[in-house]
Amino acid sequence: MQDMLGLGTWWLAVVGVLAAAGLWLFVSGMVRFFRGRFLRGPLRGAFGAAIGAFAVALAAVGMNLHTYHRLNYEEPVAVVEFRQLGPQHYEALLRTADGEDRAFEVHGDEWQLDARVLKWKGAGALLGLDPRYRLERFSGRYAAVNDERHAARSIYGLSDGEKGVDVWQLSQEYDRWLPFVDTVYGSAAYMPMRDGARYRVLMTEDGLIARRDS
Numbered sequence: 001m002q003d004m005l006g007l008g009t010w011w012l013a014v015v016g017v018l019a020a021a022g023l024w025l026f027v028s029g030m031v032r033f034f035r036g037r038f039l040r041g042p043l044r045g046a047f048g049a050a051i052g053a054f055a056v057a058l059a060a061v062g063m064n065l066h067t068y069h070r071l072n073y074e075e076p077v078a079v080v081e082f083r084q085l086g087p088q089h090y091e092a093l094l095r096t097a098d099g100e101d102r103a104f105e106v107h108g109d110e111w112q113l114d115a116r117v118l119k120w121k122g123a124g125a126l127l128g129l130d131p132r133y134r135l136e137r138f139s140g141r142y143a144a145v146n147d148e149r150h151a152a153r154s155i156y157g158l159s160d161g162e163k164g165v166d167v168w169q170l171s172q173e174y175d176r177w178l179p180f181v182d183t184v185y186g187s188a189a190y191m192p193m194r195d196g197a198r199y200r201v202l203m204t205e206d207g208l209i210a211r212r213d214s
Contacts, residue, residue, distance in 0.1 A: 021051055075203045077135060079213075080111060084195035088151070092193075094138055096158075107152040108140030112190035113201055115208055133187075133203050134159060141190060 026049050081093045085105070092104045092111060118132045139155040142148040187207030191199055198213040 018051055025051065075133075076200065077115070077133070077203045077208070078113065078201040080113070080199045080201065080210075082106075082111070082193050082195065082197045084193075088142070088147075090140075090193045090195075092138070094158075096135065102138075102156075102158075104138060104156050105154060106138075106140035106193065107154045108147075108193065109143040110141045110190050110192050112139050112141050112188055113137075113208060113210070114139070114186060114188045115203065117187055117203075117207065131205070136186075140193070 025044055025047055028044060075097070077097050079095045081095075083091045083093075085091055088107055088109060090106045090111075092106045094102045094104065094113075096102075114136045116134045116136055135158045137155055137157050137159075140153070142151055187203075189201055189208035189210040191210045191212065196214065199210045200213055201208060201210045
């Protein structure tokens with residue numbers, strides 16, 4: 001949580017201050033209402049509730065963005081190694097930047113890694129929001145279209161699912177309500193699978209790229 005959203009602890013501080021202010025205004029408004037101030041009391045309470053709801057929304061957005069990683073100029077995100085098990089059949093070892101190892105059985109001629117990328121503008125850039133990325137899936141693909149349609153498929157999810165408010169989905173459906181989101185897009189890198197091959201995958205400002213190490 002120390003580096004939540006790449007903003008430091010100030011994001012949590014803002015949420016905390018707003019939540020505390022909203023709670024104080026709501027409680028004091030209710031107290032005034034029960035003391036006979038039937039107009040100002042409810043108005044104060046409603047204003048406090050609105051501030052509290054805004055704090056909850058910020059916290060929910062923060063929870064979701066925390067599932068993404070910060071994107072620097074060229075960020076190593078994974079290493080992929082392959083061992084052939086049979087024709088168009090491989091074992092893939094995927095080691096992500098956070099040190100997690102995953103093994104997959106993959107069918108096809110090529111492998112593919114997909115990710116989501118979020119970039120910011122306006123208020124988002126002014127507040128110091130870093131570009132973010134999240135690996136989404138690892139899959140096999142075929143060179144021939146007919147094989148792609150009919151041969152065995154292998155697709156594996158890499159994300160643990162959404163937490164809080166799904167900023168990606170909101171930006172797709174309600175982009176006018178999220179003016180601080182500059183670019184939201186998917187990115188993918190794919191390369192041939194070979195026995196003993198090893199690839200390094202990097203996230204750049206233009207998206208995912210893969211380079212063969214061996």
